[in-house]
Amino acid sequence: MQALFALFLLSLEYAFLAYQWTGSFVQVVLVSEVIFAFIWFLMAFHLRDVIAGGFGKISTGFKTKPVIAAVATVAVCGFILCCSLFEVSSVEMSFQTFDPVYFAAIFILAVTLYVAWRLEQFWRRLEAAQRWEYKFFIVGAYLVCGSIAWVMSYRLTYLTILPDHLTLIAGLLSAGGVVMLYAIIHHRLLNRKIFVSRKVIYSFVVPSLLAGYFLGFGTVTLVMRTFGLEMSFVLKWLFLVLGGIGVTVFGLSGKIRSRIHFFISTHFYINKYEYRDEWLALSEQLQGALTEDGVVRALRRVLSASLYTTKIYIWLGDRSKGYSLVSYPENFTGRKKDNFLQPDDPLIEYISVHPYFHGGEKNKSNALKNVLKEKEQFLSSFDLILVAPVSIGSQLPGLIGLGPEYTGGRYGYDDFDLLTALGSQTASALLAVRMAEQLAGARERQAWDRLSAFVLHDIKNAATMLSLLQENAVDHIHEPEFQRDMLESVDDALRRMARVEERLNTLKNEIVVDWQVIDLRHFLEDCCRRLQSKLATMAISIDIKENLQVKGDPSLLTSIIENILINAYQARENNLAVRMVAVQESSTKKIVITILDNGPGILEALLPDALFEPFKTTKKGGSGIGLWQVKKMVEKLEGTITAGNRKNGGARFRLKLNAAG
Structure with missing residues (x-):
């Protein structure tokens, strides 16, 4: 912008001098040419830093601006003193070789060539989309460089300055400046909004x-x-x-x-942002966003357009399970273990009671200092300066993290207010999406309940038919072959129907708990002994170093263990090794049963909670209700169950049950 302002000012001086040729004003124009050359050189100097550091970087080269300005001041003052000695005729100005005007022309020509070279380097670094935005700017800049190079070349060749040339150069410089200004305004190349109170x-x-x-x-x-x-x-x-x-x-x-x-x-505005515009922009982006991913993409687009930073991070989750990093810059290379924030994380605790977290505050409270100390490595790995909640009321479904502004500016109250407005709007959208997903899940379960009613009706009909078979057996009971077939069929059918009926009742939440005190070691040994007769290729080991007793239902607990072990067996039938470890937590007094296997593990897409949702399965022919049924039974036993993968391969299930007594 400095170069454009100086360009238009120099064009006006050229035009006025061509119209009103006077010796005193010739000297003013010559001095203005030198000043413009210094400003043009500074623009090229800035382009050098942009080329070296990439877009969005703060120019380190401008630390040398005071030195360049001091040199320019001395040069201009000396040039003014020398120009006052020249004689100018009524139609032209002539000078001799090695006069100050001659050296000034050489300097301006050299600067022009340097700028043209830097513009070419700048153009090569642009991506395809950026070239479309900068093409008119480059064309205008090259028109200016070409015009100045022509004038200075003529001046050095003929040692003469003509008024007609000044008229032409004024028009060419103005045209180049207009083209550059058009590109800046049309494509918003300054990436700035100017607000007047x-x-x-x-x-x-x-x-x-x-x-x-x-x-x-x-x-x-x-x-x-x-x-x-x-x-x-x-x-x-x-x-x-x-x-x-x-x-x-x-x-x-x-x-x-x-x-x-x-x-x-x-x-005209009094604030840094017009919040109504940003709110409407987010509302427009949120239209049609039916998933959490769609809401996050909409929020990120608005934040990228309104804030002067490229480092934008978004975490989603809740206060009970923690927060996962779901959106981050393309070049993010932070530590993977930092991508998840635990519910008791100091940063979460701070955000829960404060409107924002700003590491750049001058007067830091003790709470802020403690968080900065505890999360120093985390903040440095993400280069975080500001963290704002995505919240509405007491609900905190997410967090927004921001790196430093690439303009070199500091975040202020306008930024905090903007993030508060956008965060509450995004929180409403996220909670609406989650509510819609829960409603869809409830409808799926309702449909399954209806299906189970029909299935139960069919099973009862089959049981009636078997009862009739038993009645007819009176007439044929003396036949040995009929006896064998009948008893085998009846036993198998009844066993299968009982199992299906039990599972369907579980899906309908009709689980009745028979509370007992269970000796965990003997219970697991008996359970594994019965399973190994069916799953002969599976090796099971039990590690319990103390006498542990849990409060639960042996039937439900057996179903839980069987379901987990059968899933492991189906994932890897050969050379399957399962290890069960039970310990008592000192802090909660709960019994923790960990089941480890050496199978292929669990798909990351199903972790940590999707594995226990109904109808989610990766097994061919699977119904996707087995582990959901397990979770329902664990909840009936007032416990919890989690799943994950081992570092060395294999799956890990962890059950927490109440200790007896």
Whole structure:
């Protein structure tokens, strides 16, 4: 922007000098050329840093700007003193070889070539999408470089400055500047929004109107005098009367004042952000977002467009299970174990009682200092400066983490307010999505309950048929072959129907617990002994170092153990080894039973909770209700169950049950 401002100013000086050729102003233009060359050089210097560090980086090269400015000041002062010695004719200016003007032309030409080279390097570093945005900027900049190079080459060749050339160069520089300015405005290359406070506008609205009126009146008078015209008495008083009428109408017309007030309220702001615009932008992005992933993508797009940072992180979860990192920058290389925040994490605890976490605050509270100390490695690995909650009321479904602004600025209260507004809106959308998913799951279970009623009806019919078979057996009981077939069929059918009926009743939440005190070692040994007769290729070992007793239902606990072991057997039939370890937690006094195997493990997509949801299965022909049934039975026993994978391969299930006594 400095280069563009200097470019347009130099164009005006060229145009005025061509129209009004005077020796004193020639010297002013020559000095302006040198100053413009320094500014043009600084722009190329900045391009060098952008090329080296990439977009969005803070220019380290601008630390040398004071040195360059000091050198430029000395050079310009010396050039002014030398230019005052020149003689300028009425039609041209001539100079000799090795005069200050000659060296100035060499310097300007060298700077122009350097800028052209940097522009070419800058263009090569742009991606395809960025080239489309910067193409007009580059074209305009090359037009400026080419025009200046032509003028300086002519000046060095013929040692002459002509007014006609100044007119042409003024037009070319203006054209190049307009093209560059168009690219900056049209594609928003500055990545900045300029806000003017309403208070400023209201304070100066009347003086501004008066200034505009007098400026227009003075401009008309100046133009008429330039062309030798006298402003008539009628025209002069017409302007005065019209101005008075305008002020009177503005003061007395409430409708006009209301329209002006509306215009100022909708186009000028007092805050860094216009929260209404950002809120509407997020509302538009959230339309059609039916999943948590869709809500996260919408939030990220709005944050990327409104905040001056490329380091945006989003965690989702809840206070009971913790928070998982679901959105992060493409070049993120942080530690994987830091991607999950436990429910009791100090940062979560801090965010739960504070509106935001800002590591850059000057006056840090003791609570903030403690979090900074405990989470120092975590914050540095993510390069986090600001963490804001995605919350509404007491609900905290997520977190937003931000790295430093690439502008070098600091986060302030406007940023905190914006994140609060966007966070509450996103939290509402997330909770709505989760509620919809829970409702869909409830409907699935309701449909399954209805299906189970039909299945139970069919099983009862089959049981009736078997009862009739038993009645007919009276007439054929003396036949040995009928006896064998009948007894085998009846026993098998009844056993199968009883098992199906038991599972379907479990799905309908019709589980009745027969509470007993269970000796865990003997119970597991008996359970494994019965299973190994059916699963001969599975090796089971039990590790219990103390006498442990749990409070539970032997039938339900047997079903839980059987289901887990059969799943492991179906995943790997050959060389399957299962190890069961039971210990008592010292803090909670609960009995923890860990079941480990050497199978293929559990798919990451099913962890940590999807594995226990109904209808979720990866087994061919599986119903997806076995482990859901297990979780229901564990909950009936007032316990918990979790699943995961071992580091060396294989699955791990952990049950927590109440100790007896």
